[in-house]
Each structure stands twice: as C-alpha cells, then as structure tokens.
Amino acid sequence: MPPADPKVLVVGTTADYIEWIRTCRPGQVLFLTDPGVRREADQPTPSPDEEILCDLADEPRVFEVLAHHLHERRMGLGGVACYDCESMALAARLAEEYRLPYPSVQAVNNCRDKYRSRMLWKEHHLDTPDARMIQSAGDAIQFFRETGGPCVLKPVSGSGSELIFRCDSEADCERYYRRIVHGLTQRLNHRLYQPFAEVGADILAEAYVGGEEYSCDFVLENNRVTLIRLTRKVLFPQDPFGTAKAYILSGVWPDAIDAGELERTLVRSAGALGIQRAVCMLDFIVHNGKMVLLEMAPRPGGDCLPSLVRQCYQVDVLQLVQDFSRRKPLVLNLPANPRPMVGLRLHAAREGTLVSLDARELRRDSRVQEIHLIRQPGHRIKRPPEDYDAWLLGHIIFVPDDDEVPDQCRDLCDKLAIKVA
Structure with missing residues (x-):
C-alpha cells in the first residue's frame, strides 16, 4: 500500500486550535499534543490517526513515538507548524530531523531569550529597551x-x-x-x-518605554515581507501590567511610521534573530515617532487574533501557516477598506469555581460578530500572578460604533453574566 498524502505536523497546540484546524483540513494534519491538553479539553477527541499524545517535555520519547506512528501508518510529513512559544524549539528540532522548512533551533532560542533578542537588535542598530x-x-x-x-x-x-x-x-x-x-x-x-x-x-x-502598543503578523520569504495584520492594543490600568485587553484591527496605522519603514524594520529585526523564512509576530511600541521592538516569534499571534483576522479580513491565519509550511505559494487577498473590528478578551473579575456563564445579552448586541467561550461550569478560576490562563473565559469579536473603544470594551464585558462560587 502506498504512503498516504504527507501531513502537516502541528506541534503542541491547544484543543480549540486543534478542533478549528481539523474541521478546516480534515485528514491533512497530524497533531502532536501534550496529554494535559487533551485531559482538560471539552472539544471532541481526534482519532488515533490524527493525534499523538506524548509528554512534549520528553524529547527523546517524542522522536521515538512520532517515528513509530509514521512507520506503522505509512504516513509522511510535508510540513511542520507551531502556534505556541513553548513548543517552537521542539518543532525546530523535528523539522531538522525530517528535513522540512522551519526556523533553526538557534533562531527560535534567539526569539525565546528576551535578553539575547535585545542584544542582537541593538547590534543591528534597531531600537529596543x-x-x-x-x-x-x-x-x-x-x-x-x-x-x-x-x-x-x-x-x-x-x-x-x-x-x-x-x-x-x-x-x-x-x-x-x-x-x-x-x-x-x-x-x-x-x-x-x-x-x-x-x-x-x-x-x-x-x-520602561511609554507609548502606543502594537502587534503585527507578517510573512518573511526571500528577504521580503507581506504584512498580514497590524493591530493596536487596548490595555486597562486595572489589569496586570502588559495585559492586552483587546486588539483593534484596521484603521490603526501609527502616523509616525510609513509602510516602507515598517517593512524594512520587520526584515531587519527578523534577520537579526536568524529568521530567514517564517510567519512571524512582532510586538512593538511607538515611542517618539520610532518603533521600539519588544518581542518576536516565528509564529502568528494567538488568543483572539486568528478569529479577529478571520472576521475582519476573511483570512484564516492558521491555515495560511500550514500552507506556508508545505512551501505553497502565498495567496493573501486582503480587503481594500475593511470595517474596523475589535477582539476583546473576557476575564473573570474574581477567583473561585465557575457556576455559569450567560452570554444572552452579548448575543443581543448588534455589534457582536462572534462569541467564543472556553470555560464550562466547574472550572476553577485563578487570577494573576498565580495563574495567567485560568482567569481567561474566552473572547468576542465586535464592530465598534462611534464611542471610544475602551468604553465599549467595558460595556460589553459587563454584558457577560458570570456566576462564581
């Protein structure tokens, strides 16, 4: 029997991303997943052909189990994709093993080590704190x-x-x-x-560097950049420092930065870290008319951002990454004048056991385009600094009206009825 069509190996992502991808690309993807993700998941469990459960901290075991799985099922790999920072180094080593395109282990480590990122950017005369x-x-x-x-x-x-x-x-x-x-x-x-x-x-x-905070996704290939999205962050002073409460997409281009300068900075900042070909995200601040670089990773932005890009631009970033991993030509048709949208993250105000989430008032709001709740009754809510994941309840995507976006974010957050015991 001939081998099946090569799969894209998705290394170490979340259960909601897995369900999104396997729904869009049935039979085309092999997920390498930590068992803890599957134990806590509410989504359907993929078939054994689709998903390998393995302790991703035990790299020798990961290599052994993956090789056995591919051999037993006569599968091949046509690409490696990763959406989570903690799994990027493993993805790089697996790509190297199977001779597939992916940033090098050194490039990944340069991104993951914030001090090294700063030093490399400074060596290349790029602004960073x-x-x-x-x-x-x-x-x-x-x-x-x-x-x-x-x-x-x-x-x-x-x-x-x-x-x-x-x-x-x-x-x-x-x-x-x-x-x-x-x-x-x-x-x-x-x-x-x-x-x-x-x-x-x-x-x-x-x-500390003050100024408006931005985040972007871009494709780097052949020393050229294709921008996927540029979003401005909305931060609330009562939230933990640096927490993005929301992202605004479209119509937020910083006045002090032109398109040519942005593209040159993206190419130089990625190259300084050793990235030659990747779908990347970059966080930066605009301070005194300059881009001040904060963090880069060879992956797209996560959380509510893929949903925001899909709603606003009709572009599926998760699938784009998979096509890119297979060396398929990039096809990115962004709308000329999209209406602005906001991705708003929903957080619990206090700790305890989640009793119920009632989104009926949100659903009645004409601004709301998508509601994505990730918690069920019984979930144990913890708040930062003890836990930065357990207080996140999900996100919504909405079309802002003429009021200030932060005020609308507060209004919509109040429309999610949360009971905690």
Whole structure:
C-alpha cells in the first residue's frame, strides 16, 4: 500500500486550535499534543490517526513515538507548524530531523531569550529597551537607579504578560523580583520557563518605554515581507501590567511610521534573530515617532487574533501557516477598506469555581460578530500572578460604533453574566 498524502505536523497546540484546524483540513494534519491538553479539553477527541499524545517535555520519547506512528501508518510529513512559544524549539528540532522548512533551533532560542533578542537588535542598530540580566533584588534596584526608573522586570523566557511587572520605585523592584522568583519556582515543570543553558539568571530588567502598543503578523520569504495584520492594543490600568485587553484591527496605522519603514524594520529585526523564512509576530511600541521592538516569534499571534483576522479580513491565519509550511505559494487577498473590528478578551473579575456563564445579552448586541467561550461550569478560576490562563473565559469579536473603544470594551464585558462560587 502506498504512503498516504504527507501531513502537516502541528506541534503542541491547544484543543480549540486543534478542533478549528481539523474541521478546516480534515485528514491533512497530524497533531502532536501534550496529554494535559487533551485531559482538560471539552472539544471532541481526534482519532488515533490524527493525534499523538506524548509528554512534549520528553524529547527523546517524542522522536521515538512520532517515528513509530509514521512507520506503522505509512504516513509522511510535508510540513511542520507551531502556534505556541513553548513548543517552537521542539518543532525546530523535528523539522531538522525530517528535513522540512522551519526556523533553526538557534533562531527560535534567539526569539525565546528576551535578553539575547535585545542584544542582537541593538547590534543591528534597531531600537529596543535597554536591558540587563539580574540575579538579585539588589541588581534590580541598581538597574532602576542607573536608568532613572521606571523599569520592567520579567522572566527571560516567558510570553505575553505572565510574571511581568512595572516597577515605579526601589520598593517595587524588591517586591516584584521576589514575586517573579516565587512564580518561576511554581512553574519549574512548565516548558515555557525552561532555562537557557548559556544564561546564568532567569530574570530580565529593562527600561520602561511609554507609548502606543502594537502587534503585527507578517510573512518573511526571500528577504521580503507581506504584512498580514497590524493591530493596536487596548490595555486597562486595572489589569496586570502588559495585559492586552483587546486588539483593534484596521484603521490603526501609527502616523509616525510609513509602510516602507515598517517593512524594512520587520526584515531587519527578523534577520537579526536568524529568521530567514517564517510567519512571524512582532510586538512593538511607538515611542517618539520610532518603533521600539519588544518581542518576536516565528509564529502568528494567538488568543483572539486568528478569529479577529478571520472576521475582519476573511483570512484564516492558521491555515495560511500550514500552507506556508508545505512551501505553497502565498495567496493573501486582503480587503481594500475593511470595517474596523475589535477582539476583546473576557476575564473573570474574581477567583473561585465557575457556576455559569450567560452570554444572552452579548448575543443581543448588534455589534457582536462572534462569541467564543472556553470555560464550562466547574472550572476553577485563578487570577494573576498565580495563574495567567485560568482567569481567561474566552473572547468576542465586535464592530465598534462611534464611542471610544475602551468604553465599549467595558460595556460589553459587563454584558457577560458570570456566576462564581
């Protein structure tokens, strides 16, 4: 019997992404999934042909189980895709093993190590916050004094806003350094926080840079960039520092940055980290008319962003990544004048056991285009800094009216009735 059509190997993603992809691409994808994801999933379980369950922290076992699966089922691989930061290094090693296109392990590590990213960008004369690795609260205080504060403390290998704190005083430096140390101790077995061998400390201090925050996805190939989306972040002061409450898509281009400058910066910033061909995301701040680079990864933006791009542009980023992994020609037909949309993340205001979620009032709101709830009654809600995932209840996509977007976000959040015991 001849081998089946080559599959795209999706390494270590979430259950909702798995259901999205297998619905759009039935029989075309092989998922390599950590058992913990499947245990907590409400979505249907894929067939054994579609999904391999394996402890993704045990890389030798992953290689063994995958090779056995492909041999037994006479499957081939035509591409490797990854949507999650903690799985990118594993995806890079698997791509290398099966001689498939994917950024190198070194490029992935350059992205995952925030200090190394900063140093490489500075070497290439790109704007990024001044930063230093620290090994004590005293180091944090010394950095605060030298830079004149405020400063930001964060894990060197984290992602998003997890365990990231703004320090406005020396007392903050002391308090938040210890909080990060405690948080990292609780996350010793989390693949997102595995230390880098060449780094002697796990915590980074960087100068605080103010300004509007943006995030973008782009395709880099043949030293050219194709922009997929540029979104402006909406942040609420009461949320943990750095938490994006919402993303606005379309009509948010920063006045100080022209298209040519953006494209050149994307090419240079990716190249500085060793990325030659990938679908990437970049977070940056516009400060005094310049792009200040914060974080890059060879994956598209996650959370509500793929849904926002699909609703606003009619583009499926998750499928685009798979086609790109197979070396298919890029076809990206973005609408000329799309109406602005907002992806709003829904968070629980307090901890406890979720009793019910009632979205009927949201469904009656004419602005709302999509409601995606990811929690069921019985879910245990925890809040940052203890847990940055368990307080997320889902997201909505809406078309804003003439009022201020932050005000509309607050209004719509209030329309989700949440009961917690």
